[in-house]
Amino acid sequence: MAEAEALEPFGKGFPPPIFCDQAIIERCQPMKPDSPHxxxxxxxxxxxxxxxxxxxxxARAATLGLGQGQRIEQMYELAASDYPLGPGYDRLARDVAIIA
Structure with missing residues (x-):
């Protein structure tokens, strides 16, 4: 997170940086039943x-047909998090594309 914080200031008038990486989907699931998240x-x-x-x-994931084993390119931003199993930040997806 220190590297992302070095990119500050961001916030009102300064949008957060958007990162882009390629990855392989291991799991894709709703946060809870019938959740849009x-x-x-x-x-x-x-x-x-x-x-x-x-x-x-x-909805976008359903349109793309995202599933296990697919190679994707994802655009995301980093946000501080208190998720107990995490590294102290979350990757918040902004968009995903399947790589053929």
Missing amino acids: LTLHVTFKPPALVRVVWFNGA
């Missing part, structure tokens, strides 16, 4: 399993 577990290089939160992403 998704939790993606993806693997990046070097092999690292990462949790990505995608608010209101369920």
Whole structure:
């Protein structure tokens, strides 16, 4: 998170940086039943399993047909988090595309 904080200031008038990475989907599931929000577990290089939160992403994921094993390109931002199993920040997906 220190590297992202070095990019400050962002906020009103200064949008947060958007990052872009390629990954492989390990799991794609709603946060809870019938939720429009998704939790993606993806693997990046070097092999690292990462949790990505995608608010209101369920409809787009269904349109794309996202599933386990697919290679994707994702645009995301970092946000501080108190999720107990996390690294202290969340990756918040802004968009996802399947790589053919």
